[in-house]
Amino acid sequence: MKLNARGLSIGQIADRTGLAVSAIRFYEDQGLVRPHRNAGGQRRYDRADIRRLSFVMIAQRLGFTLAEIRAQFAALPEGRTPTKADWSKISRRFGTELDDRIAGLTALRARLDKCIGCGCLSLKQCHLYNRQDTAADKGQGPRYLLGDSPDDP
């Protein structure tokens, strides 16, 4: 095996990360990784790119979209290889965001419980669906979502 003229091939990266070659190319399209090219036009990756791609996998597992991950990656340094401190900072951001999401889900879960317990299914205004911060709510009054009409059985 040759030394690849400095850098790992996409297949080697795929083996190291467990990602499919097609997924790695796709992530490049999405601006998540920027390999350089060798004389023949083939992609060559740094070792640091393995970390970058692994981080993508983890963040996806945590429920983040590629666009969100790309946005967070904007905080990584441009000129130099990210340090452990850079990665820790990003990890903490994801952690905070994840906390918010868990809190949101927990609140939603509590509302569901209230609905089950109080017969909300026939209430005029559903605790679960009204006055939420959904984009669709903007400019609209409360809707009768779980009740057919005010006195429905």
Add this chain to the structure above:
Amino acid sequence: MKLNARGLSIGQIADRTGLAVSAIRFYEDQGLVRPHRNAGGQRRYDRADIRRLSFVMIAQRLGFTLAEIRAQFAALPEGRTPTKADWSKISRRFGTELDDRIAGLTALRARLDKCIGCGCLSLKQCHLYNRQDTAADKGQGPRYLLGDSPDDP
């Protein structure tokens, strides 16, 4: 306005639920609601369908896919209109499932914290990605996901 010859039109259902007409038709394609047709071939809905569709909206908000919602709806009675008890039973199922998801996310969040704290970013075996119940894991040994090589800085 005529009485619609027993049943609500799709436009009336859209007004009551806040859903787009196109979405309601799509949910029918997905097997989530089964309106009957009048003599002219137009869809006519029962009042109970409003509840059904509202439940779809709520379950989606809770993070469930249409396929999952359809699967849960299989527990609703075939011949008769679902009672409040039927809906409560389904709500509790979603609640339990939601609890599991929140617990899963919380566990993941804890692993992320461990990674941040212990310098996991350079560990051989990442707590966040190894030995998970992911389909991709099957038949494969542990991978060096967040570490480039055993002694990488």
Add this chain to the structure above:
DNA sequence: GCTTGACCTCAACTATGGTTGAGGAATTAC
């Protein structure tokens, strides 16, 4: 009875997150 609005089907298009395959070029192995 006719016009207007609501409804019909079907196909195409949106975004997200990729995979698959065609046809060809580069690299590696022997």
Add this chain to the structure above:
DNA sequence: GTAATTCCTCAACCATAGTTGAGGTCAAGC
């Protein structure tokens, strides 16, 4: 030096969750 891999780009396709528009029909108001 040649054969086997691996890689390249580009286009098409998968699922999920719908929206949009074309072309045509049905229902309701006056």
